Amino acid sequence: MGGAPVRPAHYPGGVLLTKRSEQRAGQPGAVDLAAAEPLAPVTLPAAPALLSTEDGLIVRATEQAAQLAGVADAQELAGRRLRELVVRSGPAYLLRAPDGDLPVRPTTWPASEDDRLRITLLTDVRDLAAAPDPGAGVDDERRRLIEAQRISRIGSWMFYPDTGEFYRSPVLGEFLATSPGADSEDVFSLIGSTHPDDRERAERFYADLLTATTSAPVEFELRNSGGDRVYLCTGRAEHDRSGRIERIQGTVQDVTEHRALENRLRDEQRRLQDAQQVARLGTWELDQCSGKMWLSQMLHQIIGKPCSSPTTYDDYLAHVHPDDLQRVRGAWRPLFERHEPVEIEHRYIREDNSVRILRVHGTAAERAEHGPLLVGTAQDVTEQRAVVTRMERTSQRFTDLVSITPVGIGLFDQDEQLVDANDALCDLLGYRLAQLRGKSAQDITHPAERGAGLPATGEQPGSRRRVPQRVLVRSDGEPVHCELHASTSVQDDGAKFWLVVFQDITERRRAAEALRHQATHDDLTGLPNRAAVKDLLGELLGADDAASVAVLFCDIDNFKRINDSLGHDAGDELLVALARRLEGGLPAGCTAARLSGDEFVVICRDIADVGGIDALATRVSGLLRTAVPVHGQLIRVSAAIGVAMPTATSGGGDDLLRFADAAMFEAKQRGAGKVSLASPALMASADRQLHLEGQLREALNNDGLVLHYQPVLDRDGRIVTAEALVRWPHPDRGLLAPDAFLPVAKQGDLLRDLDRWVLRTALREAADWPASTCVAVNLAGLVPGAADFVSTVSALIGETGIAWDRVVLEVVETALVDLPSRTRAEMAELVERGVRFAVDDFGTGYSSLARLKELPAQVIKVDRRFVTGVGGDASDFAVARAVVDMAHAMGRSCVAEGVETPVQFDVLRGVGVDAYQGWLFSGAVPAEQFRALLALGPMPVPAD
Structure with a gap:
């Protein structure tokens, strides 16, 4: 910390500490005045003043200073250390004199003639020290400042890096009173007062301040050693004209209560979200001018829409059940026109086509700048309505059940024998009611699923269980896929029974299979699409015989010209014809797919089974080199084909497709109908192209x-x-x-x-x-x-x-x-x-x-x-x-x-x-x- 002038000063209510490791005059490191560079002549004030070097060595003193120090000649002060002549005693400074120490107030500043020199003015404060009331005047202001710090829970500190002097306010001392190192004379020892987990950040905080090149504030948070208090520390470095740090000052604020409040707010928000989750209740806001809506996370979950998707009022109406739409529009009109509260219950069709029942509340909230904002809640009451419906059905027995729903409903006794059923279940299974009565659950279950029985719903009455799929058997032996909803109840005599709803999902399964087919197949040609190709390649390349897989990338020559000259319909007709040729002409173990446009892919599971890569490429090229009648014209086509096989360096299916694509471009450059194999050099070039794409x-x-x-x-x-x-x-x-x-x-x-x-x-x-x-x-x-x-x-x-x-x-x-x-x-x-x-x-x-x-x-x-x-x-x-x-x-x-x-x-x-x-x-x-x-x-x- 040595090597800089002493910068003592008086701080109201503070404690001034000086680092004790400074070198004294005559010890190693002291300035040799004879060897030092010439110093500029400095004019000292006509007062007790000292001129010292950067490391605190006194080089000149005024006669007033000598007189105050009790020496005969001012030269006797030269060569001494400033810190040895002026020493700290509690909150005050003393001037060492032969006749006794004198209380002084030192003030130090750089000499304008030579920045290497410091001028220290010594003010005799014996009259102040003898004053009977030290708390008057400035001390009153000091006490008010300290009290203000105490009220705001903010302590202040100041540190002089050159001398090691560190000042802390009494409030900061109160913060650290029970912390180890609070009374230390080294600013860095305060790091020991922090929590062990925060010590490294505290050291980095001080290091940043000691190396700061600007006066921008630096701040961080730490805990005390006990971990029960949280402090926000802020520091700022002050520089002299040469850019050297003269002083670092800062504050320490007790923010324990603030952080506790933030934690409580986060907990409250979490509990609110949990409550919404349990109640299936979400919130919404609607800007009436733009029609844009903001939905809470829970409401996004209720309606089955990703949080990233924007929502408008029109989007909301688009998902309202068509039978409820007119009623919903009418219910919202008073809120829009007169800002009257609204409450409505309606059906909502989710993104997955499932229907939920929402109870919506809305009102208008005033905004200071942008006018009223429509806000409200939406609760998923689907399950509640189902419970009410089941209660009504229980009271009205199967008579009301038949009138409410078209799905099959059966009542089974505790031996799992059918006691009663509605017409829908009879039609579903192809029996009359008299034939169904007495049949067990096993009798109506398909042989492939025998032994499944009724869903286990637990012993408690009212317990429910859903079985997504159960295969039943009709009277004619045909299977029928159903979704089962079972509920247990107790009759008046205490006997247990099952109420089971059979929903025919056969058409839904067919639709789902059609959707899966649509997602993995090309709409135009019916061939597998890019997604199916990636899945198939992932499966084949993950097998032990992955080395025998081959990919052929085919691109129709001059297809754009055909499209432009004859129209897109003709181009589509040509693509369908080529797809049918590939489907019918490829050997077993090969799959044809269409990626996009005029690009086809052929995937071979085992190239050895088809006679080798040359034989397969020749066969595919022949299938695509043909004359096709399109719109009354005979169109001759051919295709450029690129072939790629797995190597030790190739990755997954994407790389294999990329290499085959690159080989196809090479083949196309050689002319129409050419075939090219992806060589190592070509693969390396494709990798470079991919790298170039990233750049x-x-x-x-x-x-x-x-x-x-x-x-x-x-x-x-x-x-x-x-x-x-x-x-x-x-x-x-x-x-x-x-x-x-x-x-x-x-x-x-x-x-x-x-x-x-x-x-x-x-x-x-x-x-x-x-x-x-x-x-x-x-x-x-x-x-x-x-x-x-x-x-x-x-x-x-x-x-x-x-x-x-x-x-x-x-x-x-x-x-x-x-x-x-x-x-x-x-x-x-x-x-x-x-x-x-x-x-x-x-x-x-x-x-x-x-x-x-x-x-x-x-x-x-x-x-x-x-x-x-x-x-x-x-x-x-x-x-x-x-x-x-x-x-x-x-x-x-x-x-x-x-x-x-x-x-x-x-x-x-x-x-x-x-x-x-x-x-x-x-x-x-x-x-x-x-x-x-x-x-x-x-x-x-x-x-x-």
Whole structure:
């Protein structure tokens, strides 16, 4: 703690402690004045004053100080330690003098001429020490401060790291009075006063303060050594001009009662939740303006809806039983219109189609800022109503039972023989009542479940038991699946009997099986889907003979062209025909499945049983290489096939599918109908692609991409638009163009996220361009028809502040074909606000020019493949001129892509193209460089 000036000061009501481990003058570590660096001359006040070094060595004293110290010459004080000359005695300081110690009040501050020196002013306080009333004046204020600390349960402390001096207020002393180390003279010994489990955090608290570089407060909580009190400790470091910590001060607040109150509140909340759980009672709030509802966790559980799913009033009404809906609407109307309390009981259809009975209470609660809020409770009273119903049925016997429910009901005596039954049970089992009477539970149970008997419900009357499924047998021998609800009761004579409800769940089982089939099979072809493929691969790869499993990934060649030219119905018909060929032509032990689109998968359990991988691949390729009649035309198709088998390094089914998919892409690159086996090199490449996908995902999340802009000029060279083109500054591979990572984004389902990033960034950067310059963004994942297309585009335009009429959204031609009316209406909504849509690469979508009038776009971009040959190819020239003429006739503007030569520009200008984009003017440049282009004004264009 040594090596810094003494910083004594007077603190009202405090105790000033000094660390005793300081080195004295003459001991090792004392300053050698002869060897020290020259010190700047310092002017001392004309008063008892001392000049000392950083480690407390006195180098000069005034005559007034010598006179006060009782020495003849001021030089006699030089070389002594300040802490030995001025010592603490209780709450006061004493000046050592030959004739006796004198009470003084030392005040120390840095010398302005030399920061290495400290000036200490000694004030003679003998008159104060002899005063008869030490509690007057300042002491009264001190006592009031101490009393205020005591009332607020806050103690204060102050610590000088250079000297080890530590001050604590009396209240802090009271906190630590019974703690070990409370009377210690070292601030760090207070760590021993904490609970053992908190000691490490206390040490870290002090360490953080001793190394703090700012004056920001540091705080933490600790318990005393007994663990019965909790204290909130706060500290703050104060620095001198050089940044060295001069002083640390802080407070210690007793927050035991606060924490106890918080714990009680948490306990109360838990007990409230437990009470709601027991009572099956939930709470709700409804914002009448927005229709949004907040439901408690218990209410979410009651209605069978996940807590993460938002709920509105309309959602609630959608689940009200249709027979109760009109009555429910009428009951809510007084609450909505006049804020009158409401109480209603109705049936509610849960997400799993089960029906619950809810008793709903509602009222209006006033809010200071937002007006009334509708609040209330909803209780699941299904079981209560069932009890009431059973009581009524008991009193009315089976006569009322028959009229209440259509399910089968039987009354069995204590020997489990049927005594009575309703018509529904007779119809269910195919007997007349006279035939059923006297039959035992075993007689009506299917032989496969004989011995089950009636459900054991316990000895207590009223005990109930539900059996989810029991197979009974009809009189004609046919099985019937039932759900049993059994209840025991006692007759008037004390005899025990069973009341059993038989609910026919045969159709429910069939529906459940149909749902399971639907969940695991493709709707179009009926083949197993992706979920079923993963389950099957998981089962096969977990077996001992997993090494013999093979996966064939098949992709139909040129399927998109068939879809675009003949329509989706024709494409669907082709897929169904190919699925039937696979089902009928695969050898035993092989399963065909459809993943999505035109992708099929064949899974072989044992490749040896089918003659090896080559034989199976040849067979599958032959099944998919065929001519299929579709819509009166004979369509010849083939498929690229990728094959993968488990290896020592491959993981589960997902990896096997991924490797087979990668092999399929390799086969497709070799040509139509090719087959490729996933080699180790290909698997390693697939792993790298997966790694690249992870890096791309991280880059999207951390704004690790950049945009370049390619200008679009009018015929006079003015930049009217800039197309935003994304680039990826990869940490290892340098700046990547889109063709290097867009396939990865597509495979990883990142195109939508990538579009959002590009659109947001482009609009934000373009907002600072001149108002006459628009920005065009090409969309591939976030396209018209997506659920959040309009909301996302609107939100981003509003967020960036760019004008709506400066935004151009480019979409490929095929994405704008056969759009439903809803999607066209959404696009029209954006167009009304000023947004324009552009058809990118027009002419490459395998469609006729007649389709131009159907495209909901205002800008047509002629593909570069037609622009390239306009100067010498008559066909390209004819296509370009036809597109321009038809576009102008329909009120659309034309942009030519890929303009690279003056000849192309001259020809296109001659046919009336409105704007031009290409290397003849500029490639895609970074944002800063593009702003520089804008500042230069119109760009030069070839002369006529």
